[in-house]
Amino acid sequence: MPKVYIIDVTNRDGVQTSRIGLSKLEKTMVNWYLNELGVFQSEFGFPFTLHETNYLNANLELAEMGVLSPIRLEGWCRAITKDVELAFKLCPKIRHLNLSISTSPLMLELKFKGKMTIDSVIESMVKAVEAAKKFRAESIGVNAEDASRTDVADLIEFAKAAKEVGAARVRYCDTLGTDDPLTIYERMKELAGKTKIPWEMHCHNDLGMGVACSVAGAKGIIDGGQDAYINTTINGMGERAGNADLLSVLLALKYASGLKDKNLFPGNINLTKIWDFAKYASYAFGIPIPVNQVGVGDNAFAHESGIHADGALKNRRNYELYDYEELGRGEPELVESGRMITVGEYSGIKGFRNVYGNLEVEFKDDKEAAEVLELVRYANVNTQKPLTKEELIFIAKYPEQVRQILTVQPPK
Numbered sequence: 001m002p003k004v005y006i007i008d009v010t011n012r013d014g015v016q017t018s019r020i021g022l023s024k025l026e027k028t029m030v031n032w033y034l035n036e037l038g039v040f041q042s043e044f045g046f047p048f049t050l051h052e053t054n055y056l057n058a059n060l061e062l063a064e065m066g067v068l069s070p071i072r073l074e075g076w077c078r079a080i081t082k083d084v085e086l087a088f089k090l091c092p093k094i095r096h097l098n099l100s101i102s103t104s105p106l107m108l109e110l111k112f113k114g115k116m117t118i119d120s121v122i123e124s125m126v127k128a129v130e131a132a133k134k135f136r137a138e139s140i141g142v143n144a145e146d147a148s149r150t151d152v153a154d155l156i157e158f159a160k161a162a163k164e165v166g167a168a169r170v171r172y173c174d175t176l177g178t179d180d181p182l183t184i185y186e187r188m189k190e191l192a193g194k195t196k197i198p199w200e201m202h203c204h205n206d207l208g209m210g211v212a213c214s215v216a217g218a219k220g221i222i223d224g225g226q227d228a229y230i231n232t233t234i235n236g237m238g239e240r241a242g243n244a245d246l247l248s249v250l251l252a253l254k255y256a257s258g259l260k261d262k263n264l265f266p267g268n269i270n271l272t273k274i275w276d277f278a279k280y281a282s283y284a285f286g287i288p289i290p291v292n293q294v295g296v297g298d299n300a301f302a303h304e305s306g307i308h309a310d311g312a313l314k315n316r317r318n319y320e321l322y323d324y325e326e327l328g329r330g331e332p333e334l335v336e337s338g339r340m341i342t343v344g345e346y347s348g349i350k351g352f353r354n355v356y357g358n359l360e361v362e363f364k365d366d367k368e369a370a371e372v373l374e375l376v377r378y379a380n381v382n383t384q385k386p387l388t389k390e391e392l393i394f395i396a397k398y399p400e401q402v403r404q405i406l407t408v409q410p411p412k
């Protein structure tokens with residue numbers, strides 16, 4: 001039976017979005033949370049982009065150390081040989097790539113100004129995959145940008161060429177969020193059935209259907225006999241109206257009436273981690289979680305009207321589809337209301353010792369404490385927000401990799 005896998009693209013699509021960004025340390029924490037959650041793969045950045053290099057290489061090292069494992073870290077490139085070669089030059093240890101190129105006649109005409117045809121697009125993609133294989137990439141996905149406005153026949157040709165040259169998957173990008181669940185189900189079933197290669201759903205939310213299209217498309221791929229991959233982002237962050245929200249996709253796979261008995265929920269996902277992750281992402285992005293956000297909004301388990309409150313108190317199943325405990329909610333959370341010591345770029349050793357003492361982190365000697373304090377100062381320069389408990393512990397545990405992550409030097 002084919003399976004569904006999650007490929008989260010927060011660290012690529014999420015952060016490339018207008019007015020939405022993360023520091024390199026925060027991107028690292030997103031990878032860490034995704035791994036804790038049991039997500040299959042993180043599209044962790046742009047390996048051909050100079051300011052990403054130290055972050056990407058340090059994260060690849062953390063993967064080798066088993067810290068960011070078993071999650072796969074995969075980089076996004078344009079499907080052109082030049083990008084792939086530069087990616088492996090800057091990040092020699094990278095093993096997973098997704099290579100992207102537009103396939104729709106509209107974009108060929110309006111973006112490439114008619115200089116590319118579907119045949120030359122396929123040729124560029126094939127050459128890029130060949131280049132990635134030469135550098136011993138372990139898995140290569142190829143992305144059909146604007147797939148929803150591309151003829152199925154062209155997508156089949158694109159996918160068959162990708163399969164022949166050794167790509168593992170094809171990404172169906174609903175780049176403008178123009179698909180609907182009924183259409184995308186049929187298209188994906190046909191594409192999977194005719195190409196015999198796994199497909200990835202990459203859906204945007206311009207019509208408010210990003211999640212619905214993602215799960216409907218995945219179901220189409222499964223019914224077409226192939227593994228399905230779904231692209232998500234935490235809290236639905238992404239270009240314009242956003243991408244498919246990670247938690248909404250997972251809950252839909254688990255609880256939607258037509259999906260829940262199909263065994264599509266990825267087995268290694270531990271949903272109890274999502275509450276902390278969603279809150280961290282909101283803090284790091286500086287974007288509040290909407291009150292009615294699926295599962296993690298303030299109102300997701302709140303009841304006030306007489307009939308609803310009465311029903312929920314009698315039995316939660318009257319008005320709650322799933323349990324808040326399942327999402328890691330319900331534990332009391334301590335908020336300091338008196339004196340608070342935080343650490344930041346101008347902190348000294350006494351305050352630093354106090355904060356780490358409360359986290360029960362010990363240092364073997366003063367030298368080690370001084371080194372971590374220096375890193376904490378730089379980390380705060382990087383994030384410009386009080387560091388979270390998880391960030392502070394991460395810095396103390398992996399100081400060498402954090403030093404590399406924090407090092408960003410523009411070329412001369």
Ligand SMILES: [Zn+2]
Nearest residue numbers: 013175202239
């Ligand atoms: Zn996108």
